Amino acid sequence: MSVNTLVEQIRLIKTQNELNQVIEAVKLQMTYLSRRNIRNFVIGDTVKFTARGGAVVKGTVSKVNQKTVLVKVANHGMFGTTTYKVPAGMLEAV
Numbered sequence: 001m002s003v004n005t006l007v008e009q010i011r012l013i014k015t016q017n018e019l020n021q022v023i024e025a026v027k028l029q030m031t032y033l034s035r036r037n038i039r040n041f042v043i044g045d046t047v048k049f050t051a052r053g054g055a056v057v058k059g060t061v062s063k064v065n066q067k068t069v070l071v072k073v074a075n076h077g078m079f080g081t082t083t084y085k086v087p088a089g090m091l092e093a094v
Contacts (some may be wrong), residue, residue, distance in 0.1 A: 034067050037088035041069055046094040049086050057084065058094060 012018050014015055020045045041047065045061045047070070059073035062083065 036086055037091070038064060038067065038069070040093065041088065041091065047071060047091045048094050049084075049090045049092065051084075059084065 008092065010019075010022060036071065041061050042062055043061050043064065046058065047061055047069070048056055048058045051057045051070075057073055059071040061069055062072045063070040067087065068085050069091060071086050071091070072085045074081055
């Protein structure tokens with residue numbers, strides 16, 4: 001079933017109870033996908049993600065939480081590092 005078909009079916013929902021059931025199913029699927037993605041990363045992995053400004057950022061996994069990953073990025077031309085808290089779904093292994 002395509003996404004467009006699903007959206008059309010959701011628009012046909014007439015009661016709040018039915019809509020709540022759909023919302024609960026979506027939340028459960030999001031949790032499942034997040035947990036599946038989080039298992040792909042371990043401390044020390046090199047990863048990349050797209051930051052808010054659109055720049056691609058590369059760094060090293062420093063901690064894996066339930067839904068997010070802490071990524072340390074070396075500051076170019078400056079001393080120290082910056083740590084980003086990134087949802088696992090936004091990360092790619094390098």
